[in-house]
Amino acid sequence: MNEKTTFAAGCFWHVEDSFCKINGVVSTTVGYTGGHTRNPSYEDVCTDTTKHAEAVLVEYDPAKISYKQLLETFWDLHDPTTRNRQGPDVGTQYRSAIFYHNKEQREEALASKERQQESGRYGGREIVTEIVPAAEFYRAEEYHQKYFRKRGRFACRVCAP
Secondary structure, three states: OOOEEEEOOHHHHHEEEEHOOOEEEEEEEEEEEEOOOOOOHHHHHHHHOOEEEEEEOOOOOOOOOOOOHHHHHHHOOOOOOOOOOEEEEEOOOHHHHEOOOOOOHHHHHEEEEEEHOOOOOOOOOOOOOOOEEEEOEEEEOOOOOOOHHHHHOOOOOOOOO
16 A cells, blocks of 8 residues: 655755656655645745745655655755755745654654764754644646656756755
8 A cells, every 4th residue: 555755855846856766656746735825826835925845745655665765865855954945945935844644754754864963964964854744735736747857857957966
C-alpha cells in the first residue's frame, strides 16, 4: 500500500522534479500547505501573507523506497539552515518544512533532523526546518505541475543546489 508525505524546500518546481525521478515514488503534486487561507492561488501565496509553504505531496511505495531515503533526498535538495529563504527566493512560502502524515514519519523526521544537525555538514549552523503535522494541502494551478518537464527543462539554474 502506498504512503504519502509532504516536503517544502524552497521553489516547488525543483523539489518536485527531484522527487519524481526517484524509483519508488509513485506520484508528485505541487501545492500549498501550512497556511491559514483556504484555497490559495499562487498569487495569494506569493504575497507572503497566507503563510503557506510551496510544497510537494509525494506518494511513494514503501516496498521500493523507505521514508528514511526520501528524507535523505530532502536534506540534499536545499539549505535547511536558512529561514524562509532558498537562494534568491525569500518569504515564508520558501521555508524548509517536513509535514508528517503519521507518528512514524514524525519520529523518523525528528531523528533525521538530529542526525543532520550532529553531522557537522552545516558548519555549526542551526537547522531551522519545521517538522509539523500535515495540514490541508491545496493543489497548485495546473501550469505548476511537472513544470520543468512541460517546458523541456531538466533543471532550474536558479533553484538547483
